Amino acid sequence: MNLEKVVFGFFILLALTLNFGFVIGEIDNPDHHASWELFAAIIVNLIATVLKFGERTQIGAILLAASLVADLQLIAAAVLWGVAIYGTEVGLTPMVMASIVSLAGGALVANVVSVVLLIIETVKIHR
Amino acid sequence: MTGTVFPIILRRMRGPLLAVIFAYAVAMVVLMSIPGVTPDGEPWRMTFLDAFYFLAYTAPTIGFGEIPYPYTQAQRLGFTVAIYLPVISWFYALVTIIGLVQDPFFRQAVTEARFQRQVRRISEPFWIVCGFGDTGALLVRSLTERGFPVTVVDKDPRRIEELATRDLRMFVPGLYGDANATANLTAAGLGQPNCRGVLSVTGEDHTNLHVAITVRLLRPSLRVLCRADHRATAANMASFGTDHIVDPFETFADRLALAINSPEMHRVFEWLSGMPNTPLVERPQPPKGRWLVCGYGRFGKAVCRQFDRIGAEYTIIEQAPERAGAPEGNVRGKGTEAVTLREAGVESAAAVLAGTGDDADNLSIVMTSRDLNPDLFLAARENQLANKPLFKAARLQLPVEPSYIIATRMLSLITAPLLPEFLRIARGFDRSWHARLTERIREVSGGVVPDIWTLEINEEEGPTVVDLRRSGHEVRLRHIVTDPHGGGERVNALVLLLVRPDGVVPLPDLEVVVEPRDRLLLCGTEDAHAQMNWTLFHRNTLRFLVTGEQRPDGLVWRWLAHRRNTA
Numbered sequence: 219m220n221l222e223k224v225v226f227g228f229f230i231l232l233a234l235t236l237n238f239g240f241v242i243g244e245i246d247n248p249d250h251h252a253s254w255e256l257f258a259a260i261i262v263n264l265i266a267t268v269l270k271f272g273e274r275t276q277i278g279a280i281l282l283a284a285s286l287v288a289d290l291q292l293i294a295a296a297v298l299w300g301v302a303i304y305g306t307e308v309g310l311t312p313m314v315m316a317s318i319v320s321l322a323g324g325a326l327v328a329n330v331v332s333v334v335l336l337i338i339e340t341v342k343i344h345r
Numbered sequence: 346m347t348g349t350v351f352p353i354i355l356r357r358m359r360g361p362l363l364a365v366i367f368a369y370a371v372a373m374v375v376l377m378s379i380p381g382v383t384p385d386g387e388p389w390r391m392t393f394l395d396a397f398y399f400l401a402y403t404a405p406t407i408g409f410g411e412i413p414y415p416y417t418q419a420q421r422l423g424f425t426v427a428i429y430l431p432v433i434s435w436f437y438a439l440v441t442i443i444g445l446v447q448d449p450f451f452r453q454a455v456t457e458a459r460f461q462r463q464v465r466r467i468s469e470p471f472w473i474v475c476g477f478g479d480t481g482a483l484l485v486r487s488l489t490e491r492g493f494p495v496t497v498v499d500k501d502p503r504r505i506e507e508l509a510t511r512d513l514r515m516f517v518p519g520l521y522g523d524a525n526a527t528a529n530l531t532a533a534g535l536g537q538p539n540c541r542g543v544l545s546v547t548g549e550d551h552t553n554l555h556v557a558i559t560v561r562l563l564r565p566s567l568r569v570l571c572r573a574d575h576r577a578t579a580a581n582m583a584s585f586g587t588d589h590i591v592d593p594f595e596t597f598a599d600r601l602a603l604a605i606n607s608p609e610m611h612r613v614f615e616w617l618s619g620m621p622n623t624p625l626v627e628r629p630q631p632p633k634g635r636w637l638v639c640g641y642g643r644f645g646k647a648v649c650r651q652f653d654r655i656g657a658e659y660t661i662i663e664q665a666p667e668r669a670g671a672p673e674g675n676v677r678g679k680g681t682e683a684v685t686l687r688e689a690g691v692e693s694a695a696a697v698l699a700g701t702g703d704d705a706d707n708l709s710i711v712m713t714s715r716d717l718n719p720d721l722f723l724a725a726r727e728n729q730l731a732n733k734p735l736f737k738a739a740r741l742q743l744p745v746e747p748s749y750i751i752a753t754r755m756l757s758l759i760t761a762p763l764l765p766e767f768l769r770i771a772r773g774f775d776r777s778w779h780a781r782l783t784e785r786i787r788e789v790s791g792g793v794v795p796d797i798w799t800l801e802i803n804e805e806e807g808p809t810v811v812d813l814r815r816s817g818h819e820v821r822l823r824h825i826v827t828d829p830h831g832g833g834e835r836v837n838a839l840v841l842l843l844v845r846p847d848g849v850v851p852l853p854d855l856e857v858v859v860e861p862r863d864r865l866l867l868c869g870t871e872d873a874h875a876q877m878n879w880t881l882f883h884r885n886t887l888r889f890l891v892t893g894e895q896r897p898d899g900l901v902w903r904w905l906a907h908r909r910n911t912a
Contacts (some may be wrong), residue, residue: 253393257370257373257393261366261369261370264366265363265366265367268359268362268363268366269359269363271355271356271358271359271362272352272353272355272356272357272359273352274352296393299393300393300394303392303394304392304394
């Protein structure tokens with residue numbers, strides 16, 4: 219067993235689970251989506267991205283790309299949240315909340331792709 | 346190899362970046378979890394934005410202010426951690442980047458990537474030179490002088506540094522690497538479609554052999570010109586079809602024999618294969634008498650073989666005759682002492698050839714010989730180009746510079762593929778023919794070694810000739826070598842050879858009608874070359890020279906004339 223592989227898999231899976239945890243719930247209800255969870259998802263996603271740096275395989279490149287997409291979507295969601303609360307007087311209206319959650323939902327898809335690729339790679343190695 | 350630089354950066358930066366992310370995350374949690382009190386006594390906590398902004402100005406050590414409200418003692422205690430952690434992680438990242446820039450492996454990757462970019466940017470046909478020693482430097486200089494881009498591979502980093510400081514006419518990318526490695530040859534442009542060929546002139550026969558095989562296998566259509574110091578290597582190279590193998594000693598020995606046997610022909614040889622734009626020297630011709638050959642190594646053996654062929658008399662002076670396998674009648678010794686030279690009969694000899702592998706010995710041999718017999722013809726092998734001034738000061742009749750011999754020979758093979766053919770044919774002629782030829786070369790060259798070039802009459806190299814032939818005019822050689830701007834004067838160029846499918850004509854008559862697909866070998870000044878190109882590419886100039894009529898020309902006029910003719 220390789221500790222590096224464990225850490226790698228751990229963060230990629232954690233990125234997906236946190237992301238999923240944030241997204242789940244009524245899409246326009248702010249009570250169902252915790253800001254802390256979004257924060258944690260962003261941090262874990264960033265860590266997962268950095269862990270994928272420097273891979274020169276084809277699958278490594280796609281893994282990195284998927285992670286970058288997830289980062290972009292999650293950070294966009296966080297920025298939208300910040301702008302809605304502090305930047306403007308709009309506040310967390312159902313519409314704003316729905317946008318935030320759908321952005322995070324997009325990131326969720328990218329994270330699913332990441333995990334699927336990881337599984338494919340693992341299966342290939344074992345064969 | 347191009348893709349190595351970026352992955353190396355990313356891989357190395359993984360740790361520092363993780364530290365930065367981790368520090369930010371922890372710091373933000375700390376900042377947001379400790380409650381504070383507003384001036385109005387209300388309790389408050391930092392929001393995500395407050396915390397991130399706080400880190401934005403503390404982590405890069407920009408400044409500090411207690412916003413939005415002055416902090417409580419508890420907050421200050423916790424925030425100290427939130428300040429130090431990101432600052433330290435940033436420093437870690439910076440130090441890693443600085444370390445990376447100084448890392449030799451990383452630097453090598455960066456220079457290799459830069460080299461490959463430079464090579465890819467070459468759009469004209471170019472040559473790869475392996476080995477940037479004396480020979481390589483001469484080749485690179487003369488190739489760039491003639492407008493051929495060159496890339497260089499050498500395994501000595503100092504030589505590559507030196508390449509950058511040379512005052513060359515065009516930029517020459519150099520790679521520090523072993524030419525034995527296929528990857529380095531590929532980096533130097535072996536796979537590029539505009540690569541013309543490879544010149545392998547490293548000091549090691551095995552490397553040259555390896556390069557020849559590599560090119561034969563990877564790009565069979567490319568030309569490979571190789572230096573071979575040993576006969577076994579030369580034979581090996583020839584066995585798989587290396588285009589040209591240049592053995593400096595064999596080449597020299599062959600020339601020396603030619604010079605002794607037919608001095609006029611040798612002069613032609615020397616003038617046509619010299620380094621262009623160097624003065625046309627008239628060296629004293631080697632005598633027919635007895636030669637003292639000092640050193641029976643590869644060089645001495647090559648010379649003696651040729652002496653045997655032409656029946657010249659010689660005495661060998663060799664330190665270890667048994668080991669060198671010297672024939673009977675040799676004299677044991679170095680040749681640097683008067684005793685040995687006397688024993689070999691220096692007083693009655695006609696010439697001395699100092700051919701050891703040591704420049705100091707060679708100089709000593711010629712100086713001592715001159716003292717003993719001032720009338721001797723002196724020849725000495727120069728092993729290092731750096732010693733050239735010494736050999737010059739010794740005022741030898743015939744200096745032997747292997748690097749020069751290789752470079753000039755390869756150069757003539759590149760720029761004038763017909764030259765060996767011409768020289769072969771010229772050897773068959775008699776003395777007076779040679780004398781006439783030297784006379785004519787002297788006339789057109791203006792005192793310097795003439796430029797030699799090949800011209801093929803086709804759409805690319807002589808479109809006007811093809812055009813005029815098609816319209817039924819007879820273009821003669823005379824027209825091509827006439828100065829387009831002077832009243833019927835000849836340019837300073839001489840047609841040495843005319844090659845067509847049904848025959849090869851040395852020194853063709855100027856009244857010969859030129860046909861498409863004719864190949865010409867010419868020599869002359871650089872100006873003459875330019876003037877001829879003018880004629881070959883300007884339709885009106887050649888038409889005027891051929892028919893004497895001058896008409897306004899241009900796309901529009903030609904089109905109008907065409908319309909009038911067809912209407």
